[in-house]
Amino acid sequence: MENTISHIVHRDDEASKMGMWIFIFTELLLFGGLFLVYAVFRAKYSEDFHIAAMELNAFVGTANTVILLISSMTVAMAITAIQKGDKGLSIKLLAVTLLLATFFMINKYFEWSGKIHHGLYPGSEVMLGLNRGQLLFFGLYYATTGLHALHVFIGMAILAVMLFRIKSGKITQDNFVHLENGGLYWHLVDLIWIFLFPLLYLIT
Amino acid sequence: MSGLTQEHAQPSYLDQQGKYKGLLGWIFSTDHKRIALLYLYTIVVFFLVAVVFGLLMRIELFFPGQDIMSPQTYNAMFTVHGVIMIFIIVIPGLSAVFGNFFLPILIGAKDVAFPRLNLLSWWIFLFGAILAVLSQFAGSGAPDTGWTFYVPYSAESDSNVVIALTAAFVLGFSSILTGLNFIVTIHRMRAPGMTWFRMPLFPWSLYATAWIQVLATPIVGITLLMVIAERTLHIGFFDPALGGDPILFQHLFWIYSHPAVYVMILPAMGVVTEIFPTFSQKPVFGYTAIAISSLAIAGVGYFVWGHHMFTSGMSYSARWFFSFLTFIVAVPSAIKVFNWLSTMYKGSIDLKPPLLYAISFIFLFMIGGLTGLVLGSLATNVQVHDTAFVVAHFHYIIFGGMGFGFFAGMHYWFPKMYGRMYNIKLANIAWGILFTGFNFLYFPQFVIGMQGMPRRYFDYLPQFQVGHFISSIGAFILVTGIILMIYNLIRSAHKGEVAPANPWRGSTLEWQISSPPPLENFDEIPVITGKPYQYNTDDLGNE
Amino acid sequence: MEKEHKHHISSYFAHGTVLVTLLVLTVITVVVAGLKLGPLSVFVALIIASIKGTTVLTYFMHLKYDKPIYRIMVFGVFLLFALIIGITFIDYVFR
Known part of the structure; x- marks a missing residue:
């Protein structure tokens, strides 16, 4: 009985991280279902997808890609900052990330409202008048970007919580696994966009 | 395994402690054992509801023509029976109840990796379960699409499809969280010295199951969301009226729902794998083969979904591909059957209720598995597709496999969970009635299915009368057996004689601690020095 | 439950380099899309997206050091x- 380990309330950062990764896998496969539907329809209606994609503004898409990539870097840097014990810098970098995420959402808002203004939204007269492949493309466009935007919102909420936890001293130089996990989630949002962007905006 | 029998240093997990009293002490408890019992009680309640639906359907089918319900009610009955049985009982069943209770104990841990997440997944489960039952009664009529929600009908039916879809989505979320928790628990919480290949085999099967839960459930989650979007926002994916492709729905649905069959059956295999060595007092035969075959079933089982779609108009190449893989996936299951039989061979067999259930598990699972090959082969599938043959097949697998596995586990671990022993004689009688009723109920459906009786029909031609009649009689016998079994267990939980720590002379860790287990399972985390199931005759006297 | 505190700390410069790589790849994928490669373009786009994704996974998501x-x-x-x-x-x- 001597050779046993006494049980103190102990923190297993590795377990938290593994849990987060597995959660990320489920998110990836959630989008995976949509990508599968996209792949099948794109193979079937490649011409229509091409025509429909002309409606999308590649410039806005590119701008949003750049925004998300930069925000991914600032989150990664915020983790570096906390690891080096620079609490103030970490908070600033997270604030920048949240600001960038807001820009992303503003862009998205104008993009969507432009389409809706032209009567191009699910169930509308204009949309049901399109031929089959184009109809499917816009359906997928709204579903994928909508679900992605929802994840941006969730990511923003998580990062905001992390920001306050750094402020209140719950996340520190030697207890930062929650910030790391929040960061992982944000990178997931970025990762999905990296694939959505060429598949929706850059069809030629 | 170190032979430590612990003193009653800590109070049992059943005793009152913590900051909440009474019921609150249960529904807000983060103890894995209490959460397991929460799941157990929830599942039993919903099981009885679904059994009543099933029995009503059998009464309707006693004679040709309309007997006790309208066709529309019958449609709602089989839909809600399916939704409850599949999503609330058989998918979570074994892993949520016995997995939660025994996984930490079997690997020598004090709890799962994320206890609060564990409680959260029960709450989500309860919420989803209530939604599922609500869909039967609220709003515009019970859903009538069948539990498979095939589009286009599910996109057009006026009934409560959206509520049922949401319920399935919510229940899936709970399933994912349980799976996530178990994977991390097995990776991170094993006791010192417990290497992967020193783990008992029930945790192995839970590990394989957990990966399927985590990797397959999101696909059905998004699919259900897409159908919801189709119905509410008119975004076309599957409904041809909106430009969609209904066969694509079947692909996506079965990409989850076929692996889900392994979520149901793998833990049941794990349970009986614990039972055979204990009641034969012999080390399990082919430990590594059983462990690896669990992973193989999970892996290959992911890619056979198309065998549900042989008559859907899928391409010929895809059909033979899926048929071929279906035959492959039968191999690891057969390996397990041989291992169980070899474990019993020349063992000192003690025919107690858990072993009776485990042996009947093999028998019923074999019938279900072999008829599965009839369905998996392309030519015969066309003959029996969507007939009562399919119904009989999956009830043999799901009820005969998962259900009997669950009953086996219940009778095996009952003395550990409650610290009391049930009436063994009564349990044997209940088993006999259950087993007889089961075969009377489902075997005739193979026959009438072969003759062409379609599934999901509330009426039938006179030529199927005999089969349906026997089947309905069987339903009553089966329900009698279930009631007797549950009565025995409930009564014994309160009044049964006090059980010793190790009534079956088992060798795995759960039998080395007191019954019922103390709150933190182990006073001190055990150190593991060898493989599990090390039985030899002079090592048995420690109860 | 051994101690596992050998955390690798990535430098700010490394993060910056990764970002520049990702931005360059974004420019490439936009330019290539304009070249009208026909059916090939989807494969090129997906390959570039995969490289970007792998970069994010390896460096930002820290897989390289885990x-x-x-x-x-x-x-x-x-x-x-x-x-x-x-x-x-x-x-x-x-x-």
Whole structure:
């Protein structure tokens, strides 16, 4: 009985991280279902997808890609900052990330409202008048970007919580696994966009 | 395994402690054992509801023509029976109840990796379960699409499809969280010295199951969301009226729902794998083969979904591909059957209720598995597709496999969970009635299915009368057996004689601690020095 | 429950380099899309997206410095997804 380990309330950062990764896998496969539907329809209606994609503004898409990539870097840097014990810098970098995420959402808002203004939204007269492949493309466009935007919102909420936890001293130089996990989630949002962007905006 | 029998240093997990009293002490408890019992009680309640639906359907089918319900009610009955049985009982069943209770104990841990997440997944489960039952009664009529929600009908039916879809989505979320928790628990919480290949085999099967839960459930989650979007926002994916492709729905649905069959059956295999060595007092035969075959079933089982779609108009190449893989996936299951039989061979067999259930598990699972090959082969599938043959097949697998596995586990671990022993004689009688009723109920459906009786029909031609009649009689016998079994267990939980720590002379860790287990399972985390199931005759006297 | 505090700390400069790489790849993918490569363009776009994705996974998501088990898991998930798409296409290509 001597050779046993006494049980103190102990923190297993590795377990938290593994849990987060597995959660990320489920998110990836959630989008995976949509990508599968996209792949099948794109193979079937490649011409229509091409025509429909002309409606999308590649410039806005590119701008949003750049925004998300930069925000991914600032989150990664915020983790570096906390690891080096620079609490103030970490908070600033997270604030920048949240600001960038807001820009992303503003862009998205104008993009969507432009389409809706032209009567191009699910169930509308204009949309049901399109031929089959184009109809499917816009359906997928709204579903994928909508679900992605929802994840941006969730990511923003998580990062905001992390920001306050750094402020209140719950996340520190030697207890930062929650910030790391929040960061992982944000990178997931970025990762999905990296694939959505060429598949929706850059069809030629 | 170190032979430590612990003193009653800590109070049992059943005793009152913590900051909440009474019921609150249960529904807000983060103890894995209490959460397991929460799941157990929830599942039993919903099981009885679904059994009543099933029995009503059998009464309707006693004679040709309309007997006790309208066709529309019958449609709602089989839909809600399916939704409850599949999503609330058989998918979570074994892993949520016995997995939660025994996984930490079997690997020598004090709890799962994320206890609060564990409680959260029960709450989500309860919420989803209530939604599922609500869909039967609220709003515009019970859903009538069948539990498979095939589009286009599910996109057009006026009934409560959206509520049922949401319920399935919510229940899936709970399933994912349980799976996530178990994977991390097995990776991170094993006791010192417990290497992967020193783990008992029930945790192995839970590990394989957990990966399927985590990797397959999101696909059905998004699919259900897409159908919801189709119905509410008119975004076309599957409904041809909106430009969609209904066969694509079947692909996506079965990409989850076929692996889900392994979520149901793998833990049941794990349970009986614990039972055979204990009641034969012999080390399990082919430990590594059983462990690896669990992973193989999970892996290959992911890619056979198309065998549900042989008559859907899928391409010929895809059909033979899926048929071929279906035959492959039968191999690891057969390996397990041989291992169980070899474990019993020349063992000192003690025919107690858990072993009776485990042996009947093999028998019923074999019938279900072999008829599965009839369905998996392309030519015969066309003959029996969507007939009562399919119904009989999956009830043999799901009820005969998962259900009997669950009953086996219940009778095996009952003395550990409650610290009391049930009436063994009564349990044997209940088993006999259950087993007889089961075969009377489902075997005739193979026959009438072969003759062409379609599934999901509330009426039938006179030529199927005999089969349906026997089947309905069987339903009553089966329900009698279930009631007797549950009565025995409930009564014994309160009044049964006090059980010793190790009534079956088992060798795995759960039998080395007191019954019922103390709150933190182990006073001190055990150190593991060898493989599990090390039985030899002079090592048995420690109860 | 051994101690595992050998955390690798990435430098700010490394993060900056990764970002520049990602931005360059974004420019490339936009430019290539304009070249009208026909059916090839979707493959080029996906290859570039995969490189970008791998970069994010390796550096931002820290896979390079984590235990190998994470790399195995991530690889497994992507392989699984690729197989699902491939097998579904056995139906659609030969219909």
